[in-house]
Amino acid sequence: MNYNNDQEISSFHKHLKTGYLNSNFKFFHLKDNTRKDFPFHYHDFNKILLFLQGDVNYTIEGKSYELQPFDLVLVRAGELHRPVIHSESAYERIILYLSPEFIAQYSGESYDLEKCFTLAADASAHVLRIPYFKGSALYQTIKALENSYEHPEEYAQELSQRLLFLQFMIHLNRVAISDNLEFLETSTSNTKILECLDYINTHLQEKLTADVLADRFFVSKYYLMHSFKEETGRSMGSYITTKRLLLARQYISGGMPSTQACYECGFHNYSTFYRAWKKLFGTSPKQN
Structure with missing residues (x-):
């Protein structure tokens, strides 16, 4: 876990590909206290962003979303995206990077942990807004996952983190299936x-x-x-x-x-x- 912005925007090359994923998933809790400009970029992996605070519009593939605290942003591999920061307010978010190959392993007759991304694509949407998020199992699980990084010496910690991550994905897919993905398009979209x-x-x-x-x-x-x-x-x-x-x-x-x-x-x-x-x-x- 890291509390600076370097992981998300490092390793740029001329094609605006950023970030590299050497494991099945990565977790970051990032907070920028000064206003930053982010260029358009894409990743080779899926990304989930939990927005915590800030004055931010998130642009993905030509669609613009005005974020509210606890919005979940789903960015599929290869999608061009960037946050647009509108003020000096702190920009805080939790980010999960997911290997598509890893998450594809968890698909069976009665479950598919990629379903949330499929539903988002079908709805031409990227943002899941859950009014009750802070009281949900999703919130409890992501906080438990975050806390696990503060105790790396604990027994079977890597396995524990994987289980918590999979539990988070199960809760996310349950919510995505039972509720509607809310498409938040602003008037600036062409x-x-x-x-x-x-x-x-x-x-x-x-x-x-x-x-x-x-x-x-x-x-x-x-x-x-x-x-x-x-x-x-x-x-x-x-x-x-x-x-x-x-x-x-x-x-x-x-x-x-x-x-x-x-x-x-x-x-x-x-x-x-x-x-x-x-x-x-x-x-x-x-x-x-």
């Missing part, structure tokens, strides 16, 4: 860009260019390109390439040959795919 983002993410295998998208959404190419970067912090071409590579990595991790994944994800030649992969992930596709 509807046209949201439609464009949704189209890109569901048509990655197809031809996606600024001309194609501008024609589809009946706007000028230059307006679309400018608005896209303003809303997401990325150029349209960079965003599309990154999303295709993340999808390809998912396919390859599932056993698909890298050559097939290349073409399944919208790349037209393997050498372009290979260079882009190497630039983003630092390895070759076959090393993944």
Whole structure:
């Protein structure tokens, strides 16, 4: 556990990928007492943020959410996001990083600990607001998980933390299934860009260019390109390439040959795919 901001924004590279996860999950309790600017970034893993205090809007994939204390923010792997701090008020949050491969192991006929992320995707939402959060089992479990990091010498501490983490995920999924994820969209969200983002993410295998998208959404190419970067912090071409590579990595991790994944994800030649992969992930596709 750490109480500074370095873990979340360290190790930036030119593609704005931040944070590295070497374990099944990580826990942070962070508090910034001075106002900071966060660039758009993404992670290779899922992220859960419990907002505690501050004057913050959270922007994820073109959607903007005005957070209230104890909102739970669900950020899926590969989603561009950033907090926007509006005042000098302290910004405090608890963050959990989750390995998708680890959490995928806990799926059976009667349970699926990834269900909360699936429900969020189905609802096109990222924020779960629970009015009774402080009195809930969720709150008690995350506090117990936090307290466990203060006593690393205790017997079977690593196992205990894993059990508490899984217990937290069970409670979270129960809440997500029984209650509605509340989508908190502000007036600053650009509807046209949201439609464009949704189209890109569901048509990655197809031809996606600024001309194609501008024609589809009946706007000028230059307006679309400018608005896209303003809303997401990325150029349209960079965003599309990154999303295709993340999808390809998912396919390859599932056993698909890298050559097939290349073409399944919208790349037209393997050498372009290979260079882009190497630039983003630092390895070759076959090393993944």
